Amino acid sequence: MYIKIVIDNIGKSFGQRLLFSNISAEVASGQCLAVTGCNGSGKSTLLKIIAGLVRPSSGQIRLTLDNTPSPKERISYTGFVSPDMAMYAALTGIENIIFWTKVRGVACSKSEAEKLCCQMGLGGAGCDMVATYSTGMRQRLKLAVIKAINPPVWLLDEPSSNLDVSGRSIVKELIADAVRQNAAVILATNEVEEALYGNSTIEL
Numbered sequence: 001m002y003i004k005i006v007i008d009n010i011g012k013s014f015g016q017r018l019l020f021s022n023i024s025a026e027v028a029s030g031q032c033l034a035v036t037g038c039n040g041s042g043k044s045t046l047l048k049i050i051a052g053l054v055r056p057s058s059g060q061i062r063l064t065l066d067n068t069p070s071p072k073e074r075i076s077y078t079g080f081v082s083p084d085m086a087m088y089a090a091l092t093g094i095e096n097i098i099f100w101t102k103v104r105g106v107a108c109s110k111s112e113a114e115k116l117c118c119q120m121g122l123g124g125a126g127c128d129m130v131a132t133y134s135t136g137m138r139q140r141l142k143l144a145v146i147k148a149i150n151p152p153v154w155l156l157d158e159p160s161s162n163l164d165v166s167g168r169s170i171v172k173e174l175i176a177d178a179v180r181q182n183a184a185v186i187l188a189t190n191e192v193e194e195a196l197y198g199n200s201t202i203e204l
């Protein structure tokens, strides 16, 4: 699937407070757009606008597709990794991957989920309840879920938060792999090095 996301003159205010205005950019399949800016500049808000979770105050997000998607494809456009997201604490890591892929209409067997846990550095902890996970392990699980869903559009809000050096290199490889597989990746980050993964950058 080819997809192009056009961020067209987007602005956002909360009440009287203008967060940003006149933001325009494009990102297509096989590209990565980095969104940078200081704390509170609106990076997460912009990603939520792109995901359709927050309404912009001005402008619009346009999607260009090479075909008319089926209803199943339509719900699977975007995958979102965000600090605001939570995994089910009473399920194991593997059960979370199976649950979230099922919600998104993507098949994922237990052995595939196990493999993803290993790839994300969770090892045998995939069989443990998420309630027992550290914050870094929860972050790795979110990465495993988006990889399992493998959507055409990846929205990554601070994907390296709470991750150690090995976790950060997993994120780097994950983004490179998604772009190689023709996903459109939008990455919000405070990390200078991570922002360089983008083919283009928006600074808020």
Ligand SMILES: Nc1ncnc2c1ncn2[C@@H]1O[C@H](COP(=O)(O)OP(=O)(O)OP(=O)(O)O)[C@@H](O)[C@H]1O
Pocket (backbone or CB within 6 Å): 014, 019, 037, 038, 039, 040, 041, 042, 043, 044, 045, 046, 190
């Ligand atoms: N629903 C909301 N109502 C009012 N203000 C909000 C709302 N959501 C976000 N904000 C405000 O908008 C500003 C931008 O928040 P946002 O989380 O988008 O910034 P950010 O650039 O991602 O920050 P950080 O780098 O700290 O994660 C913050 O001041 C926040 O308090």
